[in-house]
Amino acid sequence: GAVVSQHPSWVICKSGTSVKIECRSLDFQATTMFWYRQFPKQSLMLMATSNEGSKATYEQGVEKDKFLINHASLTLSTLTVTSAHPEDSSFYICSAVTDEYSNQPQHFGDGTRLSIL
Amino acid sequence: GDSVTQMEGPVTLSEEAFLTINCTYTATGYPSLFWYVQYPGEGLQLLLKATKADDKGSNKGFEATYRKETTSFHLEKGSVQVSDSAVYFCALSDSGGGADGLTFGKGTHLIIQP
Numbered sequence: 001g002a003v004v005s006q007h008p009s010w011v012i013c014k015s016g017t018s019v020k021i022e023c024r025s026l027d028f029q030a031t032t033m034f035w036y037r038q039f040p041k042q043s044l045m046l047m048a049t050s051n052e053g054s055k056a057t058y059e060q061g062v063e064k065d066k067f068l069i070n071h072a073s074l075t076l077s078t079l080t081v082t083s084a085h086p087e088d089s090s091f092y093i094c095s096a097v098t099d100e101y102s103n104q105p106q107h108f109g110d111g112t113r114l115s116i117l
Numbered sequence: 118g119d120s121v122t123q124m125e126g127p128v129t130l131s132e133e134a135f136l137t138i139n140c141t142y143t144a145t146g147y148p149s150l151f152w153y154v155q156y157p158g159e160g161l162q163l164l165l166k167a168t169k170a171d172d173k174g175s176n177k178g179f180e181a182t183y184r185k186e187t188t189s190f191h192l193e194k195g196s197v198q199v200s201d202s203a204v205y206f207c208a209l210s211d212s213g214g215g216a217d218g219l220t221f222g223k224g225t226h227l228i229i230q231p
Contacts, residue, residue, distance in 0.1 A: 004160070006160075034218045034219075036218070036221075041223065042223055043121070043206070043221040043222055043223040043224065044206070044219070044221040045221075046218035046219065046220070049217075049218055059218075093160070093161070095161075095219075105151070105163045105166065106163075106219065107163075108153075108160045108161040108162070109160055110159060110160035111160060
C-alpha cells in the first residue's frame, strides 16, 4: 500500500533554532500533502495544504512565516519551524494524497514529536 | 466551521465484547466521513469511510453508517479482540478526502483486555 515516511520521528532542540521536518511519499507521487499538528489529548488540527510547485495554503491562525512549507517535488514536502519556542512543542503529522480529484484517502506519516527547550 | 465530536476515552472492554464508539459531526454541505485507527507506535491508517448518506463503511469487522438525519457516524464491532487496542479517530472532509484537509475528533483510546 501507499507509504508515507516522515523524518525525524523525534527532535529536541534549543529555543530559537529552526527545525526542518520531511515528509516523503515512498511509492507514489503525491500531488497534495497536508500538515497537521496535534497537542496532547487533542485532535489533529490542519495547519496547511501544500501542492507540488505552488505556495502552501495555510489555515486561519497559522503563521506562514513561522511554519514554512515547501513542496518542491511530487514525493517530498518539508515543514520548517523557524525560530522555534517552547510553545511550538507538539506532534506534527503529514499526510499525502495521490490525486486530489480522485476521492482517494490520505496516507499519513508516523509523525514527528518536536520538543523545544 | 466543521467539527467532529467523539466520545471521550479511554474505553476499556473485555475481549469478545460489543464495541460502539460514538461520533457526531457538524458541517456545511455533504461531507465524507472517515474512521482512522492509530495502533501503538504507528501512524494513522484509514479504517473505513462513507461518502454519502446511508452508506455503510466496513473493514476488519468494524462498521459505521453515515446517518445524515442524526449527523452521526458511530463505529461498531460485534466482537473485539486484544489486537483492536488502539486510538480511533473520527474525521470528515468537505470533499472525498483528497482535495481538502480532514477535520478530526479528539480520538478515543480503546483498551481491550484478555
